[in-house]
Amino acid sequence: MSTAAAPTIARRRLRHPVRRLTIVLGLVVAGGLAVMLPRLGQNPSTQVAADSPLLGKPAPPFSLREANGGATVSSATLRGHYSVLYFFATWCPVCVAEVPNLVSFYWHWHTRGVELVGIGYEDPGAAEAQFARQDGINWPLLVDPDEQVALRYGIFGIPETFVIGPSGTVLAKLVGAVGTGQLGAVVERVMQGGTNVSVRGGAVVPESPGQRTGGG
Amino acid sequence: MADQPTHHEAPRRVRRLRLVWSLRPGATKSRSHVSKALWVALFAGVLGVSLWQGAQRPVPSTPTARMEQVASQLRCPVCIDESAAQANTAAARAIRADIATRLRSGQSERQIIDYMVSRYGRWILLSPPSSGLGLTVWLAPIAVTLGALAVVAVAWARAVQRFRAADPGPTDTQVELNGERDLSLADRTQRVEEERAST
Incomplete structure (x- = not known):
């Protein structure tokens, strides 16, 4: 019942x-x-970083000095070329490991009129100057004092890479390692008319080791 | 001195007025409605004042305080759930320095926040925007709170209904007389007699 x-x-x-x-x-x-x-408690995903609001917009202007005390490179001097802005740091293991990939990219694409520029993030100029002495680094490494150019480009971590068109428009953004052929493939894509290309190459390093322990 | 009301007279007069008011037809039901309306008004008032106070932000007096107020609305791009005002990272310091420069040049808080969004996207905002999809984040807690209150109100009303069905309770006059302990015996007797005569 x-x-x-x-x-x-x-x-x-x-x-x-x-x-x-x-x-x-x-x-x-x-x-x-x-x-x-x-x-909760997660870092910004690489997707958030890759989907930059700058894609399709005019590249923020900059004018920075080379780390080895050379010339000043500005966004105006890069006009008329496809240019690659590579935000890196000498203390970033991914960036150090990527030097051979960038060297081969530079030798392949510089002859086709593509400019490569490295912009240091949270890096003293002396460390960058020493880094620039490595064999094969023939592109300018620029010092960004107070990370103001990094802020203008909305950098979440390093390495992050922007591809700018000849007219000064941001065409692509890569987050993380550029890999052996990924950056070249992206440049080829934008040269064939591709726009708003966002690529997640891998995780980014948020801060220098000193900042990570002393931050907050 | 004789015209002045004594301490005993005034409360008694008030009690008599209350008694007259409570003895009108349908008094109990009506009083219950008044009581409900008062509670609802009180709740709405407290909610309104809280929301209004929450929306008010103190106006910072110094340039540093202004900078910190703007920075406190933005995330540190390289941190885990930390504002650009709190974090001690290079990125947060760059944001604070940029905000200070923009404030000095006369830009408004809104313009600076819009600029940061144009660089980092909406992710940079610590609080979700009060429009579009972000609006749901603001409305969801209100909806859940109202729903919970509705559950409590319905459950309460049903409990009262069940209680009344089980025990009809004393008559209105008895209730009033119980509350008027200082009435004279003659008054009480008269009232009970009036009730009996009417039924």
Whole structure:
């Protein structure tokens, strides 16, 4: 008797408007928590960094000195060429490991009129000057005092790379390592008319080791 | 001195007025409606004042305080859930320096925040925007709170209904007389007699 009545009572209880409303509210709250909790404590995803609002917009202007005390390079001097702005740091292991990839990219693409410029992030000029003495680094490495140019380009970490068109428009952004052929493929794509190209090459390094321990 | 009301007379007069008011036809039901309306008005008032106070922000007096107020609305791009005002990273310092420069040049808070969004996207905002998809983040807690209040109100109303069905309780006159302990015996007797005569 009681076994037959039990499901009926349970069903009747579920039909109760208060219980129904409570269940719906509970589900809404649980759903919201399920979406929000995994996001807490996360760094900006590489997708957020790759989807730069600068894509398709005029590249922010800059004028920076070379680390080895050479000439000043500005956005105006790069006009008329496809140019690649590579934000890096000498303390960034990914950036150091990528030097051979950049050397081969430079030798392949510089002859086709593509300019490569390195912009140091949170890096003293002396460290950059020493870094520039490595074999094969023939492109200018610029010092960005106070990271103001990095701010203008909305840098989340390094390495991050922008491809600028001859008219000064931001055509592509790569986040993370450029890899052996990825940067070349992106440049080829934008030279064939591609715009708003955003590529996630991998994780970015947010801050220098000193800042990571002393930050906050 | 004789015309001046004594301390005993004034409360008694008030109690008599209350008694007259409560003895009008349909008094109990009506009083319950008044009470409900007062609670709703009180709740709405408290909610309104809280929302208004929450929307008010103190106007910073110094340039540094102004800079910090703007920076506190932006994320540090290289940190985990930290504002550009709190973080001690190169990126946060760059943002603070840029905000200070822009404030000195006469830019408004809105213009500076829009500039940061144009560089980093909407991710840079610590609080979600109060428009578009971000609006749902603001409205969801209000909707859940109102829903929870509705659950409590319905449950309460049903509990009261069940209680009344089980026990009809004393008559209106008895309730009033219980509350008027200082009435004379003659007054009480008269009132009960009036009730009996009317039924």
